[in-house]
Amino acid sequence: MDERAAKIAAMANSVVYDSEATRDYIDGAPHVKHASLRALYGSLVVGIYDRSLKHTATSEVPQVLDLGAGEGSATLPFLELGARVTAVDVSESMLAALKEKCTAYAGMLEAECRDVFDMLHHMRDTGRKFDVVVANSFLHHVPDYLALTRDAVAVLSPHGQFFSFQEPLWHDSLGPFARRFSNVAYLAWRVFKGDKLGGFKRRRRRSRGLYLEDCPEDNAEYHAVREGIDQNAMMDLFKESGLDYQMVRYFSTQSRLFQFIGSSLGMKNTFAIISGNTGKSGA
Template identity: 35%
Template structure:
């Protein structure tokens, strides 16, 4: 997985281009507000907030975690992205950057007060197992926050799926790579998953029917006092994002689990 992530997220990769939660002010502010709120609660309870941010990309939200008063350890599978993060935060002793090629370093280590996964879980083949192991690192009174993962397809209606895929297709028309996109669509229609192809494996949810938000909610409810699921519309196009926020179906979700027991 680390090799595939580096292939897609190499030197010069623009995380914002295809990331609605970074591109769109409304989504970005939703996430930032939630993170600040949770960190504030933990600081009141535990006196400090040590954060593990899994898959930090180029640190869009790391800045806000630090601004909220947290001490942050960030992990990245892509070495170019990890190098970027080291340069970006080289003068900030409250940020530690770990290159995590196989995804295991995030699952082991010292206790933390908060685990943050933003646009990460749908990249992990066995995301339920990974979340279970991540929560093992959270101390009593701590929290787990994830955002920007696709709702599980089998529970979504035809309108939700059609609107989601239609909006993505319209945006993709202006982005190039049509030949790759068509080839990928043909493989999916035939039920083929190519484990050597980044198009099939980096965005793992497209061959695994999204992310099962209720399975994750039930898992987190075993060890957290309060678990909430937040469902919302998310797409790449600014215009379609504005329209979808008013009238669109819910396509994406976030989870906030508070009060680690």
């Protein structure tokens, strides 16, 4: 995957997440919208933070790097627990919303409007390390998410943890029923939103495997509109790096009704993964 694709996707994100999209973000972000997913995220964060504390000197606090931090839904829980957070995002407008959301913790927050690859390379070159690197609903925005994960692992402290939440499972790994159900659930929400004709045309084009460089919608949510994130490749990467990993699979969709039905039926289309020297491994 080349540098050009990474730049096009980053630019598409800074264009797509303008101030209007930032206001609308919650409705299209199941992990921010649904209390059950916020609760799942919260319980994973508490476990990660507690493990981090065990390896942090009593005079210090865990250092967290939030990649593609957006409007702060991943940053805030870490700040509330007492961590110091560096939040990175390519969208000015998302970071403005993040700063507003996290005002009470301004002294513990550093917000950088920058491409994550630039930021990670800068951290690596200056030797800065983090106890937690979080990528929440973010890997699917990056064409080469495996390269990004490798760069993120390189800035972890010896007991550091990489934490990714809210990523679409590799579409081919879903059973036919879960795949069809996820599509119907998405459409049941999408049909009440604007630009129906444009959305329909893009979907029809993508179903033929055609993606356009100059279409921000094709490039912002890069892998969500393509094949999803390859969770097996992620696990292999952690194994090769000698790290433990723990995967959690769950159901997520925008519509409240379908979120209820899908999770009640025990369907899975989304995953979280925690990796580090945690002493726990499993999918």
